Amino acid sequence: GTPRVQAPVWDSLSVGELASVDITSRDFAAEPFGFWARLRDDAPVQPVRWARGSTAWVITRHPDVEAALRDPRLRKNRQDALRPGVAAAGRGVPKVLAPLERGLLSLDGPDHDRLRRLVRQAFTPHRIELMREQAEQLTESLLDTAQRRGVMDLIGDFAAPLPLILIARIIGVPEEHVPRFRAWTRALLAVGERPLRSIGSVLWFMHYLRRLIVARSRDPRDDLVSGLVAARDGDDGLTTDEILAMLVLLLTAGHETTVNLMGAGTLALLEHPDQADLLRSGSDDPEVVRTAVEELLRFTSPVQTATERWSATDVEVAGVTIPRGSLVLAAIASANRDPAAFTDPDRLDLTRSPNPHLAFGKGAHYCLGAPLARLEAQIAVPALLRRAPALRRVDPTAPPAWRGGAIVRGLESLPVLL
Numbered sequence: 121g122t123p124r125v126q127a128p129v130w131d132s133l134s135v136g137e138l139a140s141v142d143i144t145s146r147d148f149a150a151e152p153f154g155f156w157a158r159l160r161d162d163a164p165v166q167p168v169r170w171a172r173g174s175t176a177w178v179i180t181r182h183p184d185v186e187a188a189l190r191d192p193r194l195r196k197n198r199q200d201a202l203r204p205g206v207a208a209a210g211r212g213v214p215k216v217l218a219p220l221e222r223g224l225l226s227l228d229g230p231d232h233d234r235l236r237r238l239v240r241q242a243f244t245p246h247r248i249e250l251m252r253e254q255a256e257q258l259t260e261s262l263l264d265t266a267q268r269r270g271v272m273d274l275i276g277d278f279a280a281p282l283p284l285i286l287i288a289r290i291i292g293v294p295e296e297h298v299p300r301f302r303a304w305t306r307a308l309l310a311v312g313e314r315p316l317r318s319i320g321s322v323l324w325f326m327h328y329l330r331r332l333i334v335a336r337s338r339d340p341r342d343d344l345v346s347g348l349v350a351a352r353d354g355d356d357g358l359t360t361d362e363i364l365a366m367l368v369l370l371l372t373a374g375h376e377t378t379v380n381l382m383g384a385g386t387l388a389l390l391e392h393p394d395q396a397d398l399l400r401s402g403s404d405d406p407e408v409v410r411t412a413v414e415e416l417l418r419f420t421s422p423v424q425t426a427t428e429r430w431s432a433t434d435v436e437v438a439g440v441t442i443p444r445g446s447l448v449l450a451a452i453a454s455a456n457r458d459p460a461a462f463t464d465p466d467r468l469d470l471t472r473s474p475n476p477h478l479a480f481g482k483g484a485h486y487c488l489g490a491p492l493a494r495l496e497a498q499i500a501v502p503a504l505l506r507r508a509p510a511l512r513r514v515d516p517t518a519p520p521a522w523r524g525g526a527i528v529r530g531l532e533s534l535p536v537l538l
């Protein structure tokens with residue numbers, strides 16, 4: 121692979137040079153924090169290079185990121201934001217993917233509220249708490265297998281299957297079909313940045329879910345798909361496309377993020393053995409575990425920038441005018457390392473409190489799955505440390521294998537010895 125870009129490199133670049141850095145590359149994912157720090161200091165609202173020759177405006181200071189996430193002028197629905205005659209930033213999604221534009225992350229205002237209401241009950245902290253035992257059993261069984269072998273890929277053998285299997289159970293996807301979902305959801309993440317390469321898989325994903333919707337219409341079960349089908353047939357007027365978009369989003373957001381919290385979080389702990397010891401020895405204390413997971417969320421920012429928003433008018437942020445029709449990215453990873461909001465922000469401090477991180481976003485689109493993600497990480501990370509007192513990387517000197525993509529940041533794989 122290409123050499124890892126070290127943080128000090130960012131210090132030597134001008135703002136113009138920073139603006140032409142490819143923030144969707146693997147090199148960038150390996151060491152983005154120095155880049156964000158430079159923008160925070162020198163250009164807190166800055167257009168940067170984005171996919172297919174377009175430009176994205178990135179917002180990098182904590183208060184501005186928080187305000188942007190709540191700003192109704194920054195729309196999720198691109199069509200709404202761009203009235204006729206306004207040149208769009210980038211291009212829309214290919215037409216065959218249009219149904220996915222009916223998902224929570226593509227809608228604003230009442231359209232969004234209506235759909236969110238329909239799924240909210242399935243993800244309340246109370247409902248999610250009922251999954252604790254399942255999450256614990258699954259964690260132990262994945263770790264049993266790993267321990268027998270003495271070695272595992274932390275991502276492929278542990279951090280990925282746990283959230284994927286749990287969200288699949290909530291939704292009602294049969295367990296034997298779950299292995300195909302990893303390739304499908306990864307294709308979906310890439311579709312905005314590399315459409316041609318990913319569209320085939322995304323179409324298979326949609327085809328599979330349409331068949332699942334038909335199956336549950338005929339033969340309802342006690343699962344989320346059946347619940348949504350019932351809402352479609354009631355007077356909410358939910359359409360099949362809306363159900364499809366919801367399932368795609370839940371399956372993708374439901375594990376492509378938590379895997380990165382557990383993966384990058386564990387890597388951070390391996391690089392800070394004193395903090396790993398702290399969590400290992402406090403792993404029976406729910407308050408220690410809770411505080412630690414919040415810090416891992418802040419430190420790793422599994423969702424590095426919030427998903428795309430479009431300015432429906434000229435919007436002024438920190439004295440800079442973002443023109444109408446622009447693509448805007450609120451840089452969560454940057455806000456989470458802003459020294460104005462956190463003392464010693466680049467230090468991993470598992471006892472940090474209060475911890476006003478923005479890892480789950482803010483406002484109307486605040487992460488629906490936050491209670492589930494927290495439950496999973498609060499169970500899995502301490503269990504791993506407890507069961508593997510000498511946990512270490514197979515090759516501690518190899519640069520960690522990061523995946524590309526500006527929005528979701530995570531490891532491709534992390535071979536470890538238990």
Ligand code: HEM
Nearest residue numbers: 224225373374377378381426427480481485487488489493
């Ligand atoms: C939204 C982060 C896990 C489902 C979001 C947003 C963030 C986020 C930052 C807001 C995006 C924006 O405003 O542009 C995370 C992180 C996770 C995680 C860091 C794990 C550590 C999950 C899980 C689920 C989930 C497990 C599964 C249920 C969603 C959904 C939305 C969302 C459905 C859209 C909500 C809406 O638009 O109303 N997440 N998420 N997330 N997340 Fe998560």
